[in-house]
Each structure stands twice: as C-alpha cells, then as structure tokens.
Amino acid sequence: MGKVYAIINQKGGVGKTTTVFNMAAEMAEQGKKVLTIDMDPQGSLTTSMGQVPSELEYTIGDLFMELIDRKPLPDIKDYILSRGKVEYIPANLALSVADASIQRVIVAREYLLKKIIAPLRSLYDYIIIDCPPTLGSLVVNALTASDALIVPIKANDMDTKGFDSLIDTVEMIKIETNPSLKIEGVLLTMFDERLLEARDVLKTLEGSCEYFSIPIYRAKIGTSTKAARAFRQRKTIAEFDINSKISLSYKEFVREVLADE
Template sequence: MCTVISISNQKGGVGKTTTAVNLGIGFVKEGKKVLLIDADPQGSLTASLGYGQPDEIGVTLATILRKIISEQEPDPDEGILQHHEGVDLLPGNIELSVMELTMANAMSRELILKEYIETQRLRYDYIIIDCMPSLGTMTINALVASDVVLIPVQAAYLPVLGLQQLIKTIYMVKKRLNKKLRIGGILLTMVDKRTNYARDIIEMVKETYEGVLPVYDCMIPTSVKAAESSAEGISIYTHANNCKVSDAYKELTREVLKDEN
C-alpha cells in the first residue's frame, strides 16, 4: 500500500527539501521503496541529491506533465533517476514555471499530477512530493495527489503566523478535490532550544494547534551540517550520521511510519 506525502509550506526556507531528502532516505533505511518528486521550479531537491545543474536535465517532471496534458502515456521509468542511497528521483527544474501556466488552462487541471502518481503507486511504498513555496496550481496538484501533508515550519514568529493560509488551502482541497487528504503533522525545524525565543515559539505552536492538528514530537535542530549535506548531494545520514540533525530525522522517520501503521 503506497502512501503519498506532500511536504508543503508556501513560505520558503523552512526545511521542506531537507525534510524530503532525509525522510525519503530514512524510509529506504527501513526497507521501503521510495520515489521523491521535485515539484519546485528551483530544483532544490534535485540539486540536493547531487544533480547540481537541474536546468540541464532533459527529462523532468515538466516533461511528464506535458505528456499527460497532451494525452500521451509516459513510460513508468521515464525521467526517473537513481540516487546511490537508494531513493528514486523524478527531477524538477525551471520548466515547471512554464508548466504552471500550461496547467492553469488545461482540462481537469487539478488532477494532472494525480494521474501520473496513480501509475506509480504499485511500484513504491512511499512517494514524497517536495512542493514549491507557493499555493499555486502545482501545489494544489500535489495536494490532490497526496494522502498526507507534512508541514515543516521554522521555529520563528512569521513562519508560524503564515500557517493559517496553508491550512485553509489544505481543508479546501480536502473538501472539494481529495476527501482522503489529511495533515500528518506540523514539523518544527531550525529549532535552537537554547534560546527563550525558540521555546516561546514551540509553546505558541502547541497552544494554537495541539488538539486541532497533529504536531510531531520530533523537532529538527538548527545545524550547518544539514546545509553541508545538501551541498554534497547526500543525506544527513551519510554526511554526519550521529549528529543531532540525523538523530532527529531518524526519529521523524519512526514517527511517520508509526502513524501509517
């Protein structure tokens, strides 16, 4: 049974891509078959897995979506790259910016990505979609195609404040387009528990959302090692396996797996 997870927040720089990489490879370490989909024109997920020039990749998510819009059936293996840590990747690049406009004028535009993902469900245990920092057509497509939304939020006042619009959008998609969609949890990232500010933000999130929305027990600490691993195109487990960040992502992986069982 495949679970499709969108990692989404319209705010940039909150750890979506880092979470997609390390959750995906965390699943692989637990014996799961995983496909990562880069649905961001910046190609950050693609670059974080070692493909440093995403815009030079010939076949990407945009290629696949274009075929679906024109009623062509893509080959199941088309465009999929294999990372040496065991995850598969459907890369994304700047062509997705054009696809946003193309999809906006397509029939059943909210269902285009779902059509592709349904062809991949039997091949994977988990499909993780790294969403762009917006609530546009591509992100709506990701939510419609997903079973679960994971929301990374930086432990800071403004990112937490911006959650309301995202949550409203998720509920709208659930009501109108994807009744099985659920919020897996809010994941606090870039947390420095040494500061009173971070502790105040943690308390604010818990007071505001606990009992209404799930909040993961796991929190991702702030660390330069996460950025270093992305620059090297590897997971935090390979870069620094016993650091606080790798331990946090191991804990997140266990939480998400337990949530699915």
C-alpha cells in the same frame, strides 16, 4: 498501494527540501521503497540528488506538458532517476512553463499529478512530494494527489497567518478535489530549545495545532552547520555524520512517521 506525502509550507527556507531528502533516505535505509518527486521549478531536490537541473532531458514538467497537450502518458520509468536506494522524478524550469500552461486545461486541471502518480502507487511504499513555497496550481496538484501532508515550520519564524492560510487551502482541497486529505503532522525545524524565541514559537504552535487537532512531531530538527555543509556536498545528514544530533533527530522523525502507519 504506496502512501503519498506532500511536504509543504508556503514559506521558503523552512527546511522542506532537506526534510524530503533526509526522510526519503532514512525510509529507504529501513527497507522501504521510496520515490520522491520534485515539484519546485527551482529544482532544489534535484540538485540535492546530484543533478544539474538545466541539463536534464526528462523531468516532471515534461510529464505535465504531455497531459496538458492531451497526449497519452509516456513510460514514466524513463523519467525516474536514482540516488542510492532512493528514486526520484526531477524538476527544472520546464515546470514553470507547465505551471503557466495548466491554466489552459479546461477540465480537471487539479488532477494532472494524480494521473502521473497513479501507475506508480503500486511500485513504492512511499511517494514524497517536495512542494514549492507557494499555494498555486502546482501545490493544488500535489495536495490533490496526496494522502497526507507534513508541514515543516521554522522555529524562529512562526507565521500563524501563513499557517492558517495553509489550513484553509487544505480544507478547500478536501471539499473540492481530495476529501481524504489530512495534515499528518507539523515538524519543527531549526529548533534551539535554549532560545526564548524558539520556546515561544513552540508554545504558539502548540496552541494552533491543538485548536485544529493537528499533531506536532516529538522529534524536532535542530540548528546545525553540519546540515548546511551536508547540503552543499549533496549528502544526507546521515552520510555526512551519522552520529550527529541532527541526524538522530531525522531518524526519530521517520520512526514517528512510520509508527503512524
């Protein structure tokens, strides 16, 4: 059965989508069968994959609505697209409609995504969920469906209150809907060790993670104009410049993730 990861931080701009995009591509390069799921109504991951979200006929939001309307789950293969070796279920603003509609599900509303993923687990080595920057019903669904989560944290903007809030949410999920959920690790992004601010963030983060017994990945994703340029061109960082420092950092990060299996 494939392992399901949620990539999550309730703050935007910390590199969640970039991490999902590059993590999935590197796993696929190493021979793993990977599915990503875009759970952000803005469709950033979908855009990264080369799609125009508003033009898509089938999205994750439509799958949610089928379940919300108490209809049988359709053939999910119709909803899966591919980019190179990576497959994905896209999202667009229809997911916002589904998010609002989740509230009228009286029983087990937290398990909708888990139902969608259930028939896919045996088909993939890894399923990676790109979560929206909130702690609302879509994220609750993602955490209920996941085995583990990875938290990207921006090196120059450490918000310990936000991190503590995320940990509280995870503990609530463990009690209510998913007792086996764990935080697999924290990934530091946009890290420049030359900057005092970045070193201070790392020190603060090390203290918080030690208190909660959460690992910090040795790989740290640096700052680079190449990352932004690659994103604008809908390329992974390895496709843009395979020998760049940031590309090598993502390779090291994926090696750590796979070594923990």
